[in-house]
Amino acid sequence: MVLTIKDLMSRERTYLPGSASCPGCGASLAFKLASKVLGRNTVYVVPACCFSVIQGPYPKTCINAPLINIAFAAAAACASGITRAHKITGRKANVVVWAGDGGTVDIGLQALSGAAERNEDMIYVCYDNEAYMNTGIQRSGSTPQKAWTKTTLGGKVQPKKEVPLIVAMHRVPYVATASVGYPMDLVRKFEKASRMEGFRYIHILSPCPPGWGMSSNKTAEMGKLAVDTCFFPLYEIEHGKLRVTVKPRERKPLKNYLLAQSRFRRTLSEADVEELEKEVVKKWNQLLELEKLDRIV
């Protein structure tokens, strides 16, 4: 049975109106979609990230599900404690980490790797807005090459850390990338993940209007362009088997994506765009090669 928008609309929402997110927040959109799939029987773990604020200040909250806020580096470990406690109490519920890219690929990577290696029964979600946005746009390990942030004024030198593949190398049952620009691909991945057991990892590209320098009505469009230019490919790795889930019929020029965002526009020369495009094509082809393998791990 394939999930449709209509099915999703009719589901109970645990993400209530009145969140404290910025207008056009990609992470907020991602949570809205994911929480509809996950439903009410879900325990959320949130480390320091935009969602520490988005959930709303005490004594209010816009999340109608149990949620524990935890220190920056500690989300996957805290969720490990919850999922093990459920084994003792017999509770059956989704245990979901909802973390930003800083809390995932940088400061939280150790706890994430530990939980993945132990194959703890949880869904770990990284909503990736590609920088420390909650603290006001500083570079993270997930910031793409050449992107301007307040700590990379000339553009980031290093390329983005490939955390979904790093997690896959832990031999976990499920890893997926998703984008808010492809909502049905995203919800299907959550639906699949929630039916599985063990450590599941979903990495969502979440455009950030103030951090990326784009208007707040471009979130979905930018999330889509990232995929259509092959800048952020959508794939899943199920028990080691990689499958690219969205293949653009015709790859769009990368400049359509980059130049629509001031974080790139302010640092890029034409030569830079060309060079980045070469990298994108190379990585895309590598991914297609990986897809041909029986198992990548």
Add this chain to the structure above:
Amino acid sequence: MGEWKLINANQAAAHAARLARAAVIPAYPITPQTTVVETIEEFIHEGIMDAEYIRVESEHSAMAAAIGASASGVRTFTATSSQGLLYMGEVVFWAAGSRLPIGMVIVDRAVGPPWNIHTDHQDAMSQRDSGWIQMFVSSAQEALDSVITMYKVAENPEVLLPFMVCIDAFILSHTYMPVNVPDQAEVDSFLPTYRPPHWMLDPDLPVDMGNLVMPMEDYMEMRWSIHTSMEKAKELLNQISREFAERFGRDHGGLVKAVDLEDADVAIVSLGTLSSEAEYALKRIDTAKTGLLKVRMFRPFPREEIIKLLKDKDVVVVLDRSISFGHSGPLAMEVRSALYGIDEAPKVVNFIVGLGGRDVTYKDIVSMVNFAIKVPEDEVFPCYWYGLKDRIRSLRLKGVI
């Protein structure tokens, strides 16, 4: 009742976790705590303990997992030491702020650099203001009994704070002593199952725990509430320790334990195994009638007992196995401040001793007491390093004897 076993304090701590029916145990090894986690592994492997054991990848994760488990409504135990406790520090505070009665054994060890695995209280002192109840013990039996007692204190709805039972590295952690290990039924009838009365991560009763609090909201009230619960823990510990003594026939004292203190003119005040050594020294001090006040609970601090039991003494000798650099020993600071403002308050003489596991014998304690008696009344804030090497002592510096 119970069974006598020849075990060390680390094994005693593991037995305590088993008997308390701790159900989730996230732990990471560090010398000299390792045999706590190894013994728990043996218990689980042999099927005599029913617990989820999370072999985490760091102490930071150990405490974060303990928070997740405790917040899901199960009794949780872990243990660490020294660098491990420091690394865990951020989430140590988080556990107290979340009002989760997690139990932890700290095998007190020196902090580096340089590396030193021997006993020292600097690690525990670093977490003094974390909101954890801190208890120091001086035998393997007391370690076992205190963990069980402290769960009952910590889980009381008026307390709901985590606790650490601090045992001295090697002197307790690796020294075998006869220990009476109680029967499961005895412990079960003393310590009820943990049922969180406040909040837990329950989809039927969703609570958002720990979200942002603005200055005009309840942050300060939450801090006040932790402080108030700490005060409540003092009352409860005395009461629950008496209950424990009646049931199990072993009395380790409550917040403090006094030995020959009533008609003494001089009092020795100390934590952990320095107290056992001091107790042995008492009979060998012939210069003044000397008693001992062993401080068991360091946080909350038993200031009422300190005032009541020490106010009439002439000299109070405080032995500190840690140092607040640039000031004095942490225990001496607390004792001095408790006695401040009392008419004819005793002279408080502080000794910094035994750092990094340097041996402190009863002979040393006798000579410190004899020295303290001779410290002039008008000397301001006497604080001495005792036991430094001759090359430093020969410099005849202030504050070194």
